[in-house]
Amino acid sequence: MTTAEPQAQSKPIPRPDEASLEFFEGARRGELMLSRCIACGAWLAPAARICTECLSEDLRWERASGRGVVFTFGVMHQFYHDGFIDELPYNVAVVELEEGLRLNSNIVNVPNEAIRVGMPVAVTFSEQGDGIYLPRFEPAGD
Amino acid sequence: MGLLSGRAAIAGVGITEMTREPIGTTDQVAGRAIRLALEDAGLTKDDVDGLLINAGVTNDISIGLQRTLGFRNLRLMNHMNAAGSTAGQMVHYAALAIDAGMANAVVCVFADTPLRGGSAGAAYGQVRASTGVQALGPAYGFFGANTGYALAARRHMATYGTTHDHFGAIAVSNRKWAGMNPRAMQRRPMTLEDYHNSRWIIEPFHLFDCTLVSNGSVAVVVTSAGRARELRQPPVYILGMGQGHPGNPNRAGFENEMNTGAQIARETAFGMAGIDNDDVDLCELYDCYTYTTLVTLEDYGFCAKGEGGAFIEDGKLEPGGSLPTNTGGGQLSGYYMWGMTPVSEGVIQARGQGGERQVEKHDCVLVSTQGGVLDYHATLILSPHPSNA
Numbered sequence: 001m002t003t004a005e006p007q008a009q010s011k012p013i014p015r016p017d018e019a020s021l022e023f024f025e026g027a028r029r030g031e032l033m034l035s036r037c038i039a040c041g042a043w044l045a046p047a048a049r050i051c052t053e054c055l056s057e058d059l060r061w062e063r064a065s066g067r068g069v070v071f072t073f074g075v076m077h078q079f080y081h082d083g084f085i086d087e088l089p090y091n092v093a094v095v096e097l098e099e100g101l102r103l104n105s106n107i108v109n110v111p112n113e114a115i116r117v118g119m120p121v122a123v124t125f126s127e128q129g130d131g132i133y134l135p136r137f138e139p140a141g142d
Numbered sequence: 143m144g145l146l147s148g149r150a151a152i153a154g155v156g157i158t159e160m161t162r163e164p165i166g167t168t169d170q171v172a173g174r175a176i177r178l179a180l181e182d183a184g185l186t187k188d189d190v191d192g193l194l195i196n197a198g199v200t201n202d203i204s205i206g207l208q209r210t211l212g213f214r215n216l217r218l219m220n221h222m223n224a225a226g227s228t229a230g231q232m233v234h235y236a237a238l239a240i241d242a243g244m245a246n247a248v249v250c251v252f253a254d255t256p257l258r259g260g261s262a263g264a265a266y267g268q269v270r271a272s273t274g275v276q277a278l279g280p281a282y283g284f285f286g287a288n289t290g291y292a293l294a295a296r297r298h299m300a301t302y303g304t305t306h307d308h309f310g311a312i313a314v315s316n317r318k319w320a321g322m323n324p325r326a327m328q329r330r331p332m333t334l335e336d337y338h339n340s341r342w343i344i345e346p347f348h349l350f351d352c353t354l355v356s357n358g359s360v361a362v363v364v365t366s367a368g369r370a371r372e373l374r375q376p377p378v379y380i381l382g383m384g385q386g387h388p389g390n391p392n393r394a395g396f397e398n399e400m401n402t403g404a405q406i407a408r409e410t411a412f413g414m415a416g417i418d419n420d421d422v423d424l425c426e427l428y429d430c431y432t433y434t435t436l437v438t439l440e441d442y443g444f445c446a447k448g449e450g451g452a453f454i455e456d457g458k459l460e461p462g463g464s465l466p467t468n469t470g471g472g473q474l475s476g477y478y479m480w481g482m483t484p485v486s487e488g489v490i491q492a493r494g495q496g497g498e499r500q501v502e503k504h505d506c507v508l509v510s511t512q513g514g515v516l517d518y519h520a521t522l523i524l525s526p527h528p529s530n531a
Contacts, residue, residue: 014277023275045392047275052391072300072399074292075345080285089342092284094293100394106282117300128281136282 011083013129019047022061027133032123034101036062043099066123067140068097075112095121095137109138144382144414148528150237151370151377153247154183154363155489160327160356160477162257168202168359169210172253175359176211183363184374185247187211190363192218192245194236196228198254198480207251218245224387225513226428227403228252229360229481230520234383236364246365252482253359287430288352290515292344294399295433299346301400301448306346308451309432310337313350313474315460316429320471322461322499327354328475351432353473360482362489367528378492381506381530382417382523384410389517400448403519404441404510411521415506416530419443423503424491425465426484428512429472435459438510439467466501481511485522492524506530 016024023046026033035048039056043064050057073093076084084090093107093115107115108124122140125133156178158171165171172195180187193216197203204221218239222228229252236248272280279285298304314334320326332350340349370377386406390398412418419442429435436450444465445453459467470476470487477483488509490496496504509522 011283012272012277012280014275014281015273017274020274043393045275072293072297074289074296074347075342076283076285076289077342078285078288078344081280081283084283087283089345090283092282092289092293092344094392096394102392102394104279104282104284117296134278134281 009082010129012081013132014134016132019049023047024132026063027125027135028131030125032064032066032135033061034064034099035059043097043101045101065098066135068095068121068137070107070115070117070119070121071096071102072117073107073115091115093137103135106136107138108136146237146241146383147381147414147416148379149367150240150364151367151379152233152362152489152524153365153370153373153375153377154179154185155486156180156182156361157325157486158358158360160325160358160479162327162357164258165255165357168197168200168253168255169207171255171357171359172203172207172251172361173211175253175361176249176251179249179361179363182375185363187213188215189247190249191215192236192239192248194219194232194248194250195221196223196232196250196252196480197221198252199256200254203253218248224518224520226430226480227511227513227518227520229485230509230511230522231385233362233364233380233485233522234385234520237380237383240364240366246369248364249361250364251359251361252479254479255357256355257357287515288344288347291431291433292347294516295431296346297397297399298433298437302451304436304451306338306348307334308436308455309351310334311455311457312429312432312435312459313337315457316468316472316474316476318460319469319499320475322497323470323476326471326476327356328471347431350474353430353478354475356477356479358477358479360479360486362485376493376526378489379525379528380522381525382411382413382415382521384408384412384414384521386519387517390515398516400437402437402441402512402516404438404512404521407510407519407521408442411523415523417506417523421506421530422465422508423506424469424501424508425467426488426491426507426509427468427472428481428484428510429468429474430512432474434512435467435472437516438512442508442510461499469496469499469501481513481520484509484511488522488524492526494526
């Protein structure tokens with residue numbers, strides 16, 4: 001009887017769809033693209049279909065500053081997915097952007113032990129695989 | 143006091159074995175809990191004229207349960223979903239329908255069988271999307287409910303100085319209660335040191351901050367107060383009901399990680415029951431994580447916002463404490479049947495059938511069910527008396 005070798009697996013790679021194309025294209029260009037309501041000006045999650053503040057469907061893509069602070073974070077030790085096995089423990093974070101919107105992401109270029117709630121951060125982009133780039137955040141000066 | 147207070151009652155509760163082992167298909171297990179609940183109430187299947195169904199993470203029971211279980215007299219039926227808070231809401235809608243004359247004996251059932259040979263994490267942490275913005279969570283390594291709650295707990299710790307000792311005190315208290323509950327899945331004594339030594343799941347959560355996971359089912363039978371008095375068990379009157387669903391706007395100016403729907407649900411439920419916090423004898427709170435207990439106590443107004451850690455650290459939630467809480471071990475050490483964990487233990491305590499763990503004064507039992515990542519909330523005020531007067 002033989003045992004199959006564990007297959008090295010990459011982290012999940014998001015596939016752009018029509019609604020999210022501009023977000024992923026922006027990430028590849030090095031720009032953080034979010035949805036924004038033309039009617040009331042609210043910044044919205046990428047690929048929003050309708051404004052959570054005024055219910056307008058009149059939205060457009062707009063480039064965000066990419067600056068913000070760590071709103072909260074955690075350090076994952078639990079194994080869920082083969083693609084993360086070599087990264088445990090890794091951090092997950094919520095970043096509050098200057099625009100007011102909060103995004104789920106990771107904090108990079110800093111040890112997990114040095115991450116603090118309220119820490120200023122700025123967006124940076126890294127390749128997840130297959131030419132798909134994702135926004136992540138690194139410590140920034142005040 | 144509201145017009146509805148005390149007009150409906152829980153007349154039966156059925157709790158299956160709670161286990162990590164396979165115990166049958168989810169619909170079969172649901173049927174088992176319903177059979178137990180009807181036996182408990184002294185009712186037959188033909189007496190049931192309402193059926194409200196809540197599926198768990200396996201999401202494999204729905205309105206088809208009517209056919210599977212052969213219910214033929216239903217005047218009321220629905221498959222309901224507000225995540226973990228649904229159990230409280232099913233009882234709300236059952237009580238409202240009974241008071242409106244739309245049904246007389248409504249079964250509310252939750253069943254879930256997520257443990258099928260894999261880990262609990264496998265059941266709750268599946269990658270569900272690979273396309274579009276829905277796929278970003280797994281790409282960043284956000285998996286399962288543990289992540290959202292850990293992030294919320296961190297926010298509370300950073301804002302108010304809440305500590306692991308506070309969370310640990312809650313875990314230890316639950317385990318003490320579980321030691322007196324034959325149904326509890328974790329009964330081995332636990333010290334604060336054991337808590338601190340338990341492995342990290344996702345910082346700031348240790349293993350013992352997180353609920354266990356169970357295969358099982360719980361059903362309750364809701365009927366009118368008058369009918370309940372004629373049945374086998376002491377009626378458990380529903381004195382108050384309320385809901386609050388703030389969601390999470392995920393934008394500046396909101397702190398929903400630290401302010402749950404319990405704040406809103408409390409106003410409605412306490413108002414209907416005509417009670418204040420001093421009237422509450424014991425609490426059965428949704429405790430998927432230690433932090434959930436802490437933030438929920440704050441939101442019900444037992445202490446000021448941010449002071450939950452200091453409030454609980456004197457052991458008042460423990461057996462013999464001044465505010466007995468999660469008296470069956472809760473979800474952390476008892477069994478994880480979503481909102482049916484607090485509902486079922488609330489019924490047992492209100493009846494005075496808690497055996498070794500029975501709380502002496504049990505005239506007013508606060509039951510809270512909670513879902514999403516603190517998005518949805520439902521409250522029940524239960525009592526062996528038809529009014530608080």
